Amino acid sequence: MARDMTRAGEPLGTAPxxxxxxxxxxxLRRGEALDAALPLATRALHGxxxxxxxxxxxxxxLRRLPDLDVLIDSATRQRLPDDAKARFVLRIALVQALSLGTPPHAAIATVLPLIDxxxxxxxxxxxxxxMRQNAALPEQPTLPAHVAARWRTHWGDDMVAAAAxxxxxxxxxxxxxxxxxxxxxDGVxxxxxxxxxxxxxxPGLAGYEAGGWWVQDIAATIPARLIGRGTGKALDLCAAPGGKTLQLAAxxxxxxAVDVSQTRAERLAQNRARTGLAFDVTIADxxxxxxxxxxxxxxxxxPCSATGIFRRHPDVLYRAHDAVIAEAAALQARVLDRAADWVVPGGTLVYATCSLEPEEGEAQLDRFLGQRSDYAIEPARPDELxxxxxxxxxxxxxxxxTMLADAGGCDGFFVARLRRAGG
Incomplete structure (x- = not known):
């Protein structure tokens, strides 16, 4: 029997x-990114x-984890350990029945074979x-407590509520x-x-094959928008998957475009081939x-903690602890300090992170400007945004x-445009 077939005696649908x-x-146990774990975790599936x-x-x-755990704890005499397989399996069964619309009998039948x-x-x-108690999840999810506390300190209650x-x-x-x-x-x-x-x-959307557009969150377009049009040399560092590279080329x-990862550089090359835009790709640290x-x-x-993209990647809420944020900030400082010397006098340096942590944005900017008197903020204009x-x-x-909430929201970003003196 093929490896990806349902195991003998198991209900259809157990494999996913x-x-x-x-x-x-x-x-949750190994701290891996959800998308990075996907190929290995799903290799035994049909397609x-x-x-x-x-x-x-x-x-x-992951979106509903704290609320799922509250339900589980309400129905157990002794609290299950966070890493107990029974808790993991109950989370999967409950989220299907209470959030994804799976009939309860199917939700439980397809998870019971996962445990003995x-x-x-x-x-x-x-x-x-x-199920007999007609349990339900709250309309507004609860953020992990450590994330809510950190963001409340930095940005206030309204931001935490908007994030939820x-x-x-x-x-x-x-x-x-x-x-x-x-x-x-068609769209807005x-x-x-x-x-x-x-x-x-x-790939099925109008114009995809023609290469006239690419997927990129509206907030992620801001760094290249602040560079604007030009005909000279531009470096896009840590470039993959390449949306900003494509913007600059267009x-x-x-x-x-420079990126350390061969795999991510291949995505850059694929985007170049589909869009027909011209740029060079360098694989390097x-x-x-x-x-x-x-x-x-x-x-x-x-490179950053990526907490700003939690809407699409809710796993970052559980992976980006204080140590991860501090490590990312240290790496950013090294990259920023090194790359600042690669800008001609009078040229533009744009620093950006998809992070909601001030350590990776505001504090990083203050540290840099405190050391480099040859750089100053060139304020973004409202008409550029x-x-x-x-x-x-x-x-x-x-x-x-809190921004664009009524129009579908946006990712969390920090973007600073700096001008080097001289020129």
């Missing part, structure tokens, strides 16, 4: 639930639909009790257009060269590599879950 269990184990189901179950479990012995009876009993609302549902799909006249799906435009659509199968720059000559513009989308996003008083851009 087993894969979802592997995914949750990878994220795309089963892999998609496993990912959907795991992602929705007494825990199986426990899982069946707890699930049955909660934002994580409740997957966000809409933002498309960046190569040019105004390209074929693209929040900025020049942008269309927001409700989602769907990306704006006329001679772009060199920017801490070891240096360009042959300074550039007129340098864009640093620095998407509708509903405005610069901070000092001129940099900070996007939060």
């Amino acid at each position: 639930r087993r894969a979802a269990l592997r995914l949750l184990d990878a994220v 795309g639909p089963d892999r998609g189901l496993a990912h959907a179950i795991a992602a929705e479990t 012995g007494g825990p199986k009876r426990l899982v069946h009993g707890v699930f049955g009790t909660l 609302r934002a994580v409740a549902v997957p966000p809409p799909l933002d498309l960046t257009l190569r040019a105004d006249e390209v074929v693209h799906p 435009s929040l900025a020049p060269g942008h269309v927001r659509v409700e989602g769907g199968d990306v 704006a006329g720059w001679q772009v060199e 920017v801490l070891d590599w240096a360009p042959p000559a300074p550039a007129q513009a340098v864009l640093i989308d620095a 998407p509708q509903g996003i405005v610069p901070q008083e000092r001129g940099y851009v900070r996007t939060l879950p």
Whole structure:
């Protein structure tokens, strides 16, 4: 029998639930990224639909984890350990029945084979009790306590409430257009060269094969927007998956995209082939590599905790602890300090992170400016930014879950445009 077939005696549909269990184990016990764990966790499945189901179950479990655990704890005499398989299996069963619309009998039948012995009876009993009690999840999910506390300290109660609302549902799909006249799906435009659509199968959307657009959150377009149009040399550092590289190439720059990962560099090359835009790809660690000559513009989308993309990647809420944030901030400082020397006098340096942590944004900027008197903030102008996003008083851009909430929201980003003296 093929490896990806349902095991003998198991209900049809058990295999995707087993894969979802592997995914949750990878994220919650081993600290792996959900997308990075996906290929190995789902390798035994039939194909795309089963892999998609496993990912959907795991992602929705992570969106609802604190509330699922409250329900589980309400129906057990002794609290199950956080890493107990019975707790993991109950989370998967409950999220299907209470959030994904799976009939309760199917939700429990397809997870019971994942556990043996007494825990199986426990899982069946707890699930049955909660179903008889008409248990329900709150409309607004509860954020992990450590995340809510950290964000409340930095940004206040309104931001935490907006983040909880934002994580409740997957966000809409933002498309960046190569040019105004390209074929693209119908949608709402929040900025020049942008269309927001409700989602769907990306390769099946209008204009995909023609390469006239690419998927890119509206907030992620801001760094390249602040560089604007030009004809000189531009470096895009830590560039993959390449949305900002494509923006710069479409704006006329001679772009060199640098990334340390061979796999991510291949995605850059694929995007180049599909869109027909011209740019160079260099596989290198920017801490070891240096360009042959300074550039007129340098864009640093620095490695970070990625807490700003929690809407699409709820696993970051559980992986980005204080130590991860501190480690990312230390790496960002090294990259920023090194790359600052690669900008010609009078040139532009844009520093960005998809993080909601001040250590990776505001504090990083203050540290850098305190050491480099040859750099100053060049304030972003409102007309350079998407509708509903405005610069901070000092001129940099900070996007939060409170922004564009009525239009579908945006990722959390920090973006600062700096001008080097001289020239």
